[in-house]
């Protein structure tokens with residue numbers, strides 16, 4: 001069992017129904033990241049998606065899941 005990551009609620013609508021999503025550069029496939037061990041995967045492009053208001057959040061600081069995760073939780 002992996003350590004689940006804990007995203008803060010959406011700062012725009014307050015929903016907790018948010019996911020950290022990454023897109024594989026190789027095949028463009030999207031998948032949700034749900035374990036800490038996946039945060040440092042530098043081969044993917046990551047963003048946070050809110051299922052309630054539909055926003056996609058990307059980070060100016062970087063594109064790895066860890067960059068986006070930390071940016072999201074520091075501004076939310």
Ligand SMILES: [Zn+2]
Nearest residue numbers: 010013050053
């Ligand atoms: Zn939202």
